[in-house]
Amino acid sequence: MEAKLSEASRRVTPSPIQELSKLSQRVGAINLAEGFPDFPAPAHLKAAAAAAIAADHNQYRHVQGICDILAETMRRDHGLDVDPLTDFAICCGQSEAFSAAIFAIIDQGDEVLIFDPAFETYQTCIELARGVPVYVPLDPPSWTLNEDKFLKSFTNRTKAVVLNSPHNPTGKVFGKEELLIIAQACKKMDCFVITDEVYEYITYDENKHISLASLPGMQDRTIITSSLSKTYSVTGWRIGWACAPANIASAIRNIHVKLTDSAPAPFQEAALVALTSTPDFYSSLKKDYTVRRDYILQTLTDFGLRISFKPQGSIFVFAEISRSWQLSDMDFVTNLITSAGVAAVPGRGFFHTGTDDPSYHHRYVRFAFCKSDDTLKAAAQRMQKLAGSEAWMRPDVLTRPHH
Amino acid sequence: MNLAGTLATPTPTPATAPRHEMPLNPFSSYFLRSSSLRRSLLASLRKVSPAAVSPMASASTVAAAENGAAKPAEKQPPPVQVAKRLEKFKTTIFTQMSMLAIKHGAINLGQGFPNFDGPEFVKEAAIQAINAGKNQYARGYGVPELNSAIAERFLKDSGLQVDPEKEVTVTSGCTEAIAATILGLINPGDEVILFAPFYDSYEATLSMAGANVKAITLRPPDFSVPFEELKAAVSKNTRAIMINTPHNPTGKMFTREELEFIAALCKENDVLLFSDEVYDKLVFEADHISMASIPGMYERTVTLNSLGKTFSLTGWKIGWAIAPPHLTWGVRQAHSFLTFATCTPMQAAAAAALRAPDSYYEELRRDYGAKKALLVNGLKDAGFIVYPSSGTYFVMVDHTPFGFDNDIEFCEYLIREVGVVAIPPSVFYLNPEDGKKLVRFTFCKDDDTLIAAVERMKTKLRKK
Numbered sequence: 054m055e056a057k058l059s060e061a062s063r064r065v066t067p068s069p070i071q072e073l074s075k076l077s078q079r080v081g082a083i084n085l086a087e088g089f090p091d092f093p094a095p096a097h098l099k100a101a102a103a104a105a106i107a108a109d110h111n112q113y114r115h116v117q118g119i120c121d122i123l124a125e126t127m128r129r130d131h132g133l134d135v136d137p138l139t140d141f142a143i144c145c146g147q148s149e150a151f152s153a154a155i156f157a158i159i160d161q162g163d164e165v166l167i168f169d170p171a172f173e174t175y176q177t178c179i180e181l182a183r184g185v186p187v188y189v190p191l192d193p194p195s196w197t198l199n200e201d202k203f204l205k206s207f208t209n210r211t212k213a214v215v216l217n218s219p220h221n222p223t224g225k226v227f228g229k230e231e232l233l234i235i236a237q238a239c240k241k242m243d244c245f246v247i248t249d250e251v252y253e254y255i256t257y258d259e260n261k262h263i264s265l266a267s268l269p270g271m272q273d274r275t276i277i278t279s280s281l282s283k284t285y286s287v288t289g290w291r292i293g294w295a296c297a298p299a300n301i302a303s304a305i306r307n308i309h310v311k312l313t314d315s316a317p318a319p320f321q322e323a324a325l326v327a328l329t330s331t332p333d334f335y336s337s338l339k340k341d342y343t344v345r346r347d348y349i350l351q352t353l354t355d356f357g358l359r360i361s362f363k364p365q366g367s368i369f370v371f372a373e374i375s376r377s378w379q380l381s382d383m384d385f386v387t388n389l390i391t392s393a394g395v396a397a398v399p400g401r402g403f404f405h406t407g408t409d410d411p412s413y414h415h416r417y418v419r420f421a422f423c424k425s426d427d428t429l430k431a432a433a434q435r436m437q438k439l440a441g442s443e444a445w446m447r448p449d450v451l452t453r454p455h456h
Numbered sequence: 457m458n459l460a461g462t463l464a465t466p467t468p469t470p471a472t473a474p475r476h477e478m479p480l481n482p483f484s485s486y487f488l489r490s491s492s493l494r495r496s497l498l499a500s501l502r503k504v505s506p507a508a509v510s511p512m513a514s515a516s517t518v519a520a521a522e523n524g525a526a527k528p529a530e531k532q533p534p535p536v537q538v539a540k541r542l543e544k545f546k547t548t549i550f551t552q553m554s555m556l557a558i559k560h561g562a563i564n565l566g567q568g569f570p571n572f573d574g575p576e577f578v579k580e581a582a583i584q585a586i587n588a589g590k591n592q593y594a595r596g597y598g599v600p601e602l603n604s605a606i607a608e609r610f611l612k613d614s615g616l617q618v619d620p621e622k623e624v625t626v627t628s629g630c631t632e633a634i635a636a637t638i639l640g641l642i643n644p645g646d647e648v649i650l651f652a653p654f655y656d657s658y659e660a661t662l663s664m665a666g667a668n669v670k671a672i673t674l675r676p677p678d679f680s681v682p683f684e685e686l687k688a689a690v691s692k693n694t695r696a697i698m699i700n701t702p703h704n705p706t707g708k709m710f711t712r713e714e715l716e717f718i719a720a721l722c723k724e725n726d727v728l729l730f731s732d733e734v735y736d737k738l739v740f741e742a743d744h745i746s747m748a749s750i751p752g753m754y755e756r757t758v759t760l761n762s763l764g765k766t767f768s769l770t771g772w773k774i775g776w777a778i779a780p781p782h783l784t785w786g787v788r789q790a791h792s793f794l795t796f797a798t799c800t801p802m803q804a805a806a807a808a809a810l811r812a813p814d815s816y817y818e819e820l821r822r823d824y825g826a827k828k829a830l831l832v833n834g835l836k837d838a839g840f841i842v843y844p845s846s847g848t849y850f851v852m853v854d855h856t857p858f859g860f861d862n863d864i865e866f867c868e869y870l871i872r873e874v875g876v877v878a879i880p881p882s883v884f885y886l887n888p889e890d891g892k893k894l895v896r897f898t899f900c901k902d903d904d905t906l907i908a909a910v911e912r913m914k915t916k917l918r919k920k
Contacts, residue, residue: 089592099591102801103583109573112771145628145773148796156664161644177793181639183666289592289800291628291773311660312635313628317799318771319582 073386077396083432085349085420086396088221088368089288092425095334098285098327105322113314116321119143122328123294131267139299142306143321145313147251147280147293150305152178153312154247154276154295157304159184163212168198170371170403170417172221172249184212188405193413194361194373196223198231204238213245214238216265219252222403222419223371224364226260236268246271250279251293254335255342256366266296273298276305281320283368283423284338285327290320342368342422345429349422352433356440358418368423371400374416381415393439395432397421549656549883553867557877562870563909565831566877568704568850570900574769575809575816582772582805590801596792598626598776599803605810606776613736614746616754622781625788626798630734630762630775632791635661637730637758637777640790642667646695651681653884653891655704655732667695671886676843676854676894679708683717690721696728697721699747702735705881705896706852707845709742719750728783729757734775737766737817740825741846748778755780758787763806765849766820768900772802824849824899827906831899834910839919840895849900852881854893859920862892870895874916876909 077086084091093099120137127133135141144150151174159165161183167175169188176186189206192199214235218227227235239246246265253262266275280293293316295305349370350360359373374385382399389395400417422429550567557564573579597603603620611617618624627633634657642648644666650658652671662669672686690697697718701710710718722729731747748757762775777787832851835842841854860866863880870876882891899906 087593091592093589094591099586102586106579106582110771111574111579111769112569112571113567114771145632145795145799146797149628149794152794174793174796177789181790181793183644287591289590289594289797291795291797291799308664311657311664312632312794313773314631314657315629315771315773317628317773317802320799 073383073390073396073399076387077390080390080394082390082394082396083428083435084396085422085424085428085432086398088283088421088423090286090423090425091428092286094287095285095327098287098323101326102290102319102323105319110319110322112318114318114321115143115315116318116325118325119292119294119321119328122325123296126328127264127296131264133264133267133272135272135296136299140296140302142295142302142309143316144293144295144309145291145316146282147249147278148174149291149309149313149316150278150280150293150295151175151247151249152181153305153309154278154297155179155182155184156308156312157301158245158247158276159212162210164208164210165212166203166206166214167405168216168220169406170196170222170400171215171405172217173402175215175217175249176405185210186405187211190406191223191225196220196225196362198227198234200234203234207238207242207244211242211244213247215247215249217249218265219250219256219262219366221252221367222369222398222400222417223362224367224369225362226256226262226365227265229263232263232265232268236265236271239274240270243274245274245276247276248278250277251283252367253279254284254338255368256339257343257346257364260365262366276301281324281327284335285330286423287320287327290317290323292316292320292324345422345424345426346370348429348433349420352429352436353420355433356436368421370420370422372418372420374418376416382418383415385418389436389439393435395435549879553871553877553879556868556871560871560875562875562877563905563912564877565897565899565901565906565909566879568898568900569764569770570768571905572768572902574767575812577812578767578769578805578809581808582801585801585804590804592800594626594797594800594803596797597788598624598798599800599807601807602626602774602803602810605807606778609810610746610759610778613744614749616746616749618778619781623778623784625777625779625784625791626803627775627777627791628795628798629764629773630732630760631657632773632795633760633762633775633777633787634658634730634732635664636787636791636794637760637779638662638665638667638790639794640786640788641728641758641783642695647691647693648695649686649689649697650886651699651703652886653705653881653894654698655700656884658698658700658732659886669886673885673887673890674703674706674708675890676852678844679703679706679852681710681714681717686718687721690725690727692725694725694727696730698730698732700732701747702733702739702744702847704735704848705850705879705884706843707848707850709739709744709847710747711742712745715745715747715750719747719753722756723752727756729753730760731757732760734760734762734765735848736761737820738824738849739847740821740828741844744847756783758783763802763809766817767809769809772806773799774802774806827899827901827903830903830906831897831910834906834913835897838910838913838917849898851897851899852894853897855895856893857919858917863895866895870913870917875912 120141124135124137127135155178159182163184164187165179165184166187166189169190179186187206189203248265256262266272266277276295276297278295282288346364353372359375361373364370374380382401386397386399398419401415404414553566603624606624607618607620627636638661642665646667648662648667649670652673659669670689729747736744748754748759758777758779760777764770832842835853839857843852845851855866863882867878867880879896881894881896882888885891
């Protein structure tokens with residue numbers, strides 16, 4: 054019966070990262086691997102959701118107010134003029150919004166450019182739609198956009214570019230000049246951009262999130278996707294959206310209706326409250342995350358990891374294993390789990406260009422810092438203890454890598 | 457500024473509609489004139505039929521009709537290269553009917569969700585889960601507690617023992633379970649057999665997967681499976697058969713004899729079976745039989761279900777797929793890239809719901825049974841030819857006593873002149889001609905709504 058599996062699903066294999074996740078659970082490791090908070094969701098949002106359930110907002114529904122508020126926010130923050138009646142699809146998370154967008158525009162053989170390193174899900178969505186993912190490497194150590202590599206990646210089959218900014222896993226925020234390069238190329242090659250802006254409110258220092266759609270000539274060809282999850286610490290509510298020109302949004306909505314029909318109704322109601330949070334909420338969000346970022350950077354630096362690129366946004370740091378350590382990312386993470394009880398993600402799963410490129414694909418580890426103060430402190434203590442012990446660095450003490 | 461209070465009802469409710477009447481459609485601010493609605497509906501029909509006009513032209517016709525009403529002065533954007541698969545995707549008939557309904561203040565017996573709410577104990581469980589902090593990503597294939605509750609319920613209902621970890625996958629509603637099953641297990645070019653009329657996501661999603669769809673039509677008065685026709689259609693080329701029992705829109709329940717006949721064909725030709733059983737608790741005249749429980753079928757069957765219909769919480773989007781491990785794997789792969797994970801607090805509440813005592817289900821059947829009687833008697837009195845429905849909360853009737861050529865024309869008349877919404881089922885057939893004499897009504901509404909609708913039909917419908 055295994056012959057009955059579709060070709061698309063068969064291409065997808067369980068990753069070494071899933072094995073590490075099991076190991077991590079077995080030893081009860083502190084989870085700095087997965088990008089969801091372990092602190093509570095904001096109280097006023099939980100109250101709004103509970104109220105919606107109690108008030109019988111529990112049947113299939115599309116809450117138009119979400120689109121109205123988003124349109125207003127996009128106008129105010131990015132100068133975008135979008136129509137709340139026609140330009141939105143409310144989906145079960147940004148995951149579904151992205152998936153629906155891909156199914157709406159990608160035909161068999163269409164190529165989609167993705168900047169590497171990249172969040173794993175994009176590729177498989179594209180392949181499920183029978184498209185072809187094409188990776189464009191960002192240049193370490195600062196993950197800069199290499200204009201030459203980027204332009205050379207276009208062919209006459211290129212249909213879309215995926216832009217995730219702020220970026221998972223590196224924490225990069227694409228700057229104005231880089232966005233202009235992307236915009237120019239997409240206009241010239243007449244292709245779409247699908248943006249993943251889930252970390253849009255989590256930026257640091259002077260870095261500002263710029264929505265690519267706000268650049269001249271880009272709104273007509275950009276599909277914006279985002280969600281409540283990271284901004285409002287409700288990753289389990291599954292409320293996200295796509296925003297695009299009316300006829301594209303219509304196509305995305307039609308696909309979405311066939312995929313899930315609608316997003317969870319009571320949380321759509323709660324979204325109205327979330328999306329109208331005061332400016333204080335967003336400045337606190339930034340402030341709190343900045344403190345967490347700086348704390349973990351200190352922890353990792355003390356441990357001996359290199360922070361070759363300080364996160365400009367998102368809730369991740371992509372730390373580099375010093376060259377003096379003859380240690381791969383898998384070995385590092387495995388050992389950190391078993392010896393310190395702290396879990397992170399080996400960077401290799403995010404790189405897709407070339408196979409087993411030894412120069413840097415196996416030298417990065419991603420840590421998530423969307424965790425409570427207690428969690429971050431406990432992780433820091435465990436790592437300090439391990440760093441102090443001689444046993445940490447000796448190759449003969451390392452556990453065998455899991456594949 | 458807290459908009460939650462002012463935006464509690466997303467769209468204005470007409471004064472004549474019952475208090476619990478809820479606006480149904482996503483785009484309530486669209487008020488299409490009925491002639492443009494008819495144009496777009498007929499364009500939709502043309503696209504569904506085999507003799508379709510150029511797909512891209514049809515797609516843009518529908519888009520233009522939708523958008524034209526809202527922004528008449530807007531310059532047309534350059535033709536956009538949406539995917540070819542979108543031929544099959546159009547604004548659903550439900551949306552179109554609902555828009556017309558609101559414009560005319562009609563009572564909506566069209567779209568299949570209740571205008572009453574779910575049980576308190578389930579809602580309480582969800583509120584508790586939110587307050588207890590269950591607001592972050594759930595395990596992709598389901599919160600362990602829910603997977604177990606699903607397995608326990610399935611054991612009670614079908615006698616089959618399944619492994620909640622390896623054989624149960626939680627999805628955003630049964631719609632997503634269907635999408636994940638099809639995208640995870642169907643290859644481009646695979647032949648899949650459906651029974652028409654069918655729930656509209658089946659054909660659209662199969663089209664997304666690039667399948668070749670064959671439909672066997674179920675015909676009145678009893679919508680029984682035509683054995684010889686089915687046998688002729690199944691071959692070694694058939695990859696899967698999809699059934700929906702109890703069946704939307706006819707209310708038919710597949711009998712043991714029918715299930716065994718289909719099972720024999722599946723086993724003989726090595727065919728998968730996808731069984732959509734969302735209405736399994738809304739059964740009146742017969743017992744629900746899961747295809748998975750037919751000897752030899754579990755290993756090749758995906759059983760699909762959800763919380764929404766049984767517990768009147770259709771907006772929570774909690775569904776699931778039950779299948780042996782080798783099929784579950786494909787479903788999970790697709791699911792993890794469609795939505796990644798399902799709403800966490802609702803999963804906790806769903807687990808509580810599924811552990812409801814038998815009395816809950818008995819009362820559900822009793823209440824719906826009474827509503828069904830109300831509607832069926834009313835429809836008969838009004839002059840429809842009513843076909844027996846033994847399951848779901850739908851009834852199919854023949855509208856030809858009123859002298860209309862097709863179901864869409866009849867339904868438009870019903871909204872405009874009588875003030876009641878029903879669904880024209882021709883869009884649920886590969887060949888719309890097969891459905892043009894029929895209309896689908898739902899009785900998942902409070903008694904006042906049903907009584908009011910029946911009154912309108914009895915007084916205003918005129919036989920020809």
